[in-house]
Amino acid sequence: MTQYSDFRSDTVTRPTENMRKAMAAAEVGDDVLGDDPTVQKLESIAADMIGKEAAVYVPSGTMANSIAIKCWTNELDEVIVEERAHLYNMESTHMTFIARVTPRPLSSNRGAMNPEEVERNIRKPSVHIPRTSLICIENTHNNWSGAVVPMENLKAIREIADRHDVKVHFDGARVFNACHATGIPVKEYGKIGDSLMFCLSKGLSAPVGSVLTGPKDFVDYARRIRKALGGGMRQVGVLAAPGIVALTEMVDRLKEDHIRAKKLALTIQDLPGIDLNPDHIDTNIVIFGFKHPEISIPDFLEKLKERGILALATTGERIRFITHKDIDDKNLEKAISGFQEILSR
Numbered sequence: 001m002t003q004y005s006d007f008r009s010d011t012v013t014r015p016t017e018n019m020r021k022a023m024a025a026a027e028v029g030d031d032v033l034g035d036d037p038t039v040q041k042l043e044s045i046a047a048d049m050i051g052k053e054a055a056v057y058v059p060s061g062t063m064a065n066s067i068a069i070k071c072w073t074n075e076l077d078e079v080i081v082e083e084r085a086h087l088y089n090m091e092s093t094h095m096t097f098i099a100r101v102t103p104r105p106l107s108s109n110r111g112a113m114n115p116e117e118v119e120r121n122i123r124k125p126s127v128h129i130p131r132t133s134l135i136c137i138e139n140t141h142n143n144w145s146g147a148v149v150p151m152e153n154l155k156a157i158r159e160i161a162d163r164h165d166v167k168v169h170f171d172g173a174r175v176f177n178a179c180h181a182t183g184i185p186v187k188e189y190g191k192i193g194d195s196l197m198f199c200l201s202k203g204l205s206a207p208v209g210s211v212l213t214g215p216k217d218f219v220d221y222a223r224r225i226r227k228a229l230g231g232g233m234r235q236v237g238v239l240a241a242p243g244i245v246a247l248t249e250m251v252d253r254l255k256e257d258h259i260r261a262k263k264l265a266l267t268i269q270d271l272p273g274i275d276l277n278p279d280h281i282d283t284n285i286v287i288f289g290f291k292h293p294e295i296s297i298p299d300f301l302e303k304l305k306e307r308g309i310l311a312l313a314t315t316g317e318r319i320r321f322i323t324h325k326d327i328d329d330k331n332l333e334k335a336i337s338g339f340q341e342i343l344s345r
């Protein structure tokens with residue numbers, strides 16, 4: 001069996017030894033009835049970390065985003081999103097399917113929407129026009145190659161939202177990556193969103209789950225929506241337990257992923273066919289344009305696979321590499337020599 005170096009996503013990580021032990025030892029109860037102590041512990045740690053009143057554990061980041069949007073909006077509303085946002089492009093249209101609101105996508109500078117444009121697009125309702133009730137932001141920004149959205153931009157958007165009485169939902173699937181890249185404490189990001197969700201199952205390496213944080217009445221309502229979507233789980237402490245390990249033991253090592261991603265970007269940037277600015281690699285995601293006179297994107301990915309390296313094609317003739325816990329220096333060297341072998345001839 002080939003031992004693949006798997007750069008397709010930071011979701012491919014296997015649970016750590018401590019996570020497996022925590023799963024085996026987890027105290028559990030029926031979480032839908034409100035008595036799983038391990039889930040409650042995870043939710044309380046998460047709420048404290050982000051600086052929110054409450055938190056709810058959900059099966060996926062997609063469910064966290066869909067619940068948040070449903071909670072903050074009514075039918076006939078409109079939601080401002082960044083045009084490449086994950087929750088707008090990659091989550092099977094839940095905005096229209098579940099919340100039944102329309103997205104209003106805005107362009108951005110690597111994930112940072114222009115605050116004036118955001119303000120211009122906040123619409124006052126009339127018989128023709130929807131009410132803007134929510135602005136969604138994403139940080140780090142997946143499809144902008146893991147870009148960190150600058151704090152002053154986020155603060156400007158928060159200020160506009162307050163002035164117009166509009167809520168802000170923060171898709172912080174990788175918010176801890178943003179913290180490592182900027183040195184800004186996660187509570188500062190917590191202040192930007194009325195709600196903030198983050199994934200345990202990405203760089204933090206837990207097998208399952210995300211946490212949605214916010215005010216207590218919001219989280220109470222979120223629990224009802226979670227149940228309605230089929231996300232109420234019973235002795236789910238066995239899954240929350242590795243989530244606790246993720247938050248207590250795995251946050252600090254994210255910086256290693258950033259160093260490896262930058263190294264990959266710096267070493268492949270000048271190879272034929274690759275369109276990449278290493279200055280734009282802020283965190284653990286390396287997305288680059290690929291246009292080669294002889295090698296198509298599927299051919300290139302196949303050649304990498306033959307050498308034991310997995311990556312994904314993404315929109316706009318681009319290829320995506322993500323570093324994570326299970327990519328060590330050896331895996332990285334393997335990828336770099338793969339690139340060199342295939343492209344340097």
Ligand SMILES: *Cc1c(COP(=O)(O)O)cnc(C)c1O
Nearest residue numbers: 060061062063086138142171173
């Ligand atoms: C992965 C991701 C999500 C969704 O998480 P899933 O657990 O895969 O549903 C949401 N937002 C961003 C930015 C992501 O990268």
